[in-house]
Amino acid sequence: MFAYSLPKWNAKLNIKALSIVTTIIYILTTLPLLVVGLYNWPSADDMSLALETYRCYKSTGNVIATFFTAFKVGFNEYMSWMGYFFSNVMFCYSPSIFGERWYVLVAFEMLGILTFGVCYFFNALFVKALRSDKHLANIASMLTLTVIVQCMPEGLSRVESFYWYSGAINYMFMFSMALFWLGLMIRTVYEADSKARFRKILWACFWGFWLGGANYMTALQCAICSVLIIVIFFMYKAGKATIEVYDGAGSAVTVNTRTVTDKPGQAKDFEKIWIPAGINLLGFMASCFAPGNATREALVEGFGAVKSIFIAILYSYNMMITVYTRWEILAAAALMIVVSWKMAGIIRHRFQHPFIFSAFAFGLSASNMVPPLYALANLEAGRLMSIIFAEYIVMLMLTVFYVTAWARQTLFSSDEKHSENVVAFSNVSSSMIISCAVFIIFGSALCVYDNPQYYSASAAFSDLVSGDAATYLKESRERLEILSDPSVTKAVLLPYSAQPKMLYFDDITKDKDYWINSIMARYYEKDSVVIGGSN
Numbered sequence: 070m071f072a073y074s075l076p077k078w079n080a081k082l083n084i085k086a087l088s089i090v091t092t093i094i095y096i097l098t099t100l101p102l103l104v105v106g107l108y109n110w111p112s113a114d115d116m117s118l119a120l121e122t123y124r125c126y127k128s129t130g131n132v133i134a135t136f137f138t139a140f141k142v143g144f145n146e147y148m149s150w151m152g153y154f155f156s157n158v159m160f161c162y163s164p165s166i167f168g169e170r171w172y173v174l175v176a177f178e179m180l181g182i183l184t185f186g187v188c189y190f191f192n193a194l195f196v197k198a199l200r201s202d203k204h205l206a207n208i209a210s211m212l213t214l215t216v217i218v219q220c221m222p223e224g225l226s227r228v229e230s231f232y233w234y235s236g237a238i239n240y241m242f243m244f245s246m247a248l249f250w251l252g253l254m255i256r257t258v259y260e261a262d263s264k265a266r267f268r269k270i271l272w273a274c275f276w277g278f279w280l281g282g283a284n285y286m287t288a289l290q291c292a293i294c295s296v297l298i299i300v301i302f303f304m305y306k307a308g309k310a311t312i313e314v315y316d317g318a319g320s321a322v323t324v325n326t327r328t329v330t331d332k333p334g335q336a337k338d339f340e341k342i343w344i345p346a347g348i349n350l351l352g353f354m355a356s357c358f359a360p361g362n363a364t365r366e367a368l369v370e371g372f373g374a375v376k377s378i379f380i381a382i383l384y385s386y387n388m389m390i391t392v393y394t395r396w397e398i399l400a401a402a403a404l405m406i407v408v409s410w411k412m413a414g415i416i417r418h419r420f421q422h423p424f425i426f427s428a429f430a431f432g433l434s435a436s437n438m439v440p441p442l443y444a445l446a447n448l449e450a451g452r453l454m455s456i457i458f459a460e461y462i463v464m465l466m467l468t469v470f471y472v473t474a475w476a477r478q479t480l481f482s483s484d485e486k487h488s489e490n491v492v493a494f495s496n497v498s499s500s501m502i503i504s505c506a507v508f509i510i511f512g513s514a515l516c517v518y519d520n521p522q523y524y525s526a527s528a529a530f531s532d533l534v535s536g537d538a539a540t541y542l543k544e545s546r547e548r549l550e551i552l553s554d555p556s557v558t559k560a561v562l563l564p565y566s567a568q569p570k571m572l573y574f575d576d577i578t579k580d581k582d583y584w585i586n587s588i589m590a591r592y593y594e595k596d597s598v599v600i601g602g603s604n
């Protein structure tokens with residue numbers, strides 16, 4: 070045998086600095102998606118779901134009247150077609166109702182709300198409830214967001230989650246709002262100020278009802294969380310469960326209704342948490358029993374409820390293991406282990422049920438698939454796959470955190486003093502972070518070289534460099550000139566010569582009766598619209 074020595078890594082990464090670096094990385098990798106979004110253009114359902122608000126603004130120029138028109142349309146849809154009333158209203162607010170050029174805002178809106186939802190939820194959970202470090206919570210948020218955005222499955226999942234308004238507003242927007250609502254629910258108990266807790270519970274009631282009328286994937290998951298909250302509340306009231314809150318001095322207090330009479334204000338506000346949870350369930354029931362659902366159900370055929378549940382479990386295993394869990398996601402999970410290990414040294418709460426939490430995380434991810442399987446018997450649409458993937462990444466990161474925290478607390482004594490250094494990572498942790506970062510950079514370079522569509526940022530950059538995005542916008546504007554000409558009653562449009570991978574959803578055909586042709590003709594008040602000639 071032989072012995073050798075290598076230079077030792079003695080540096081300790083500063084936590085705040087790493088938080089800033091991960092934020093910058095997320096912003097820089099998101100910039101190509103925002104830039105390519107400047108070439109975006111409305112298509113398909115954008116011209117049918119927002120038709121009434123478009124006509125209202127076009128005829129009146131009144132923003133307020135246009136705003137309330139959406140509620141009228143939403144009610145009509147609720148009564149005649151589909152029950153998710155929140156989505157019905159939001160469909161009508163496509164930026165294109167004020168002019169096609171405003172459609173560039175879609176990418177900013179969707180990426181913005183996703184960023185806000187994840188950050189708000191992670192901050193509420195890790196900082197407000199568990200009293201961890203805000204910079205560590207931000208690192209976890211940026212890591213999760215980067216994976217969701219950049220590793221989104223190729224093809225229509227990216228288009229329909231960030232660029233096609235009618236798909237994104239019903240799925241990615243609602244998913245992000247659900248994370249925001251869960252963050253609100255946490256803050257109704259753990260905000261330090263009583264007035265802030267009161268404001269949060271009012272907002273939680275308001276948004277809880279509306280999210281009951283989101284797409285059924287998101288609405289079902291919110292309803293599941295509401296049921297669990299109510300069950301925990303009744304267990305607490307029966308003396309079968311305790312909650313951890315903080316007193317005026319910021320010290321953790323375990324509260325049980327049968328043993329504690331002088332409760333901290335946070336415990337008293339916890340006793341009101343059933344209200345927003347109940348209101349969310351009322352909204353969900355209002356959506357499920359909408360008169361219009363019967364009309365739509367008659368046109369589709371899915372699996373039965375029990376079969377849908379079993380297939381969802383099967384699909385969850387298949388998608389998570391064989392489709393979603395690529396090498397870079399495993400590397401990101403390894404980084405999350407390091408961050409979680411650090412947080413576990415600060416958090417006072419004891420984590421005792423890793424297997425139960427892992428089963429819950431998997432079950433919640435699987436429940437995401439049940440509504441489309443029950444209604445349509447498939448998960449083919451990119452907009453469905455986008456939030457299934459996003460949900461999986463969030464639950465994966467939370468599971469990694471929980472198991473890591475449990476492992477650290479199990480390895481060390483329960484009376485371990487919480488004197489964790491909150492300024493910097495240890496030498497070992499810093500080495501692991503650097504190693505993972507180098508591995509990701511090197512592997513990403515190889516993958517992008519082989520496939521420019523591998524990451525969302527590289528796909529967006531490819532659309533920009535190739536000129537496909539610019540050509541798509543130019544030809545869309547040329548089409549608009551024809552569609553805006555009142556002397557043209559039967560519009561013949563040239564086909565797109567470029568179909569950018571990040572922007573293109575669907576298009577009209579030579580058949581004037583094709584559904585997109587029909588809605589485009591109605592939107593621009595033409596007798597017919599068809600594709601003709603070549604570009």
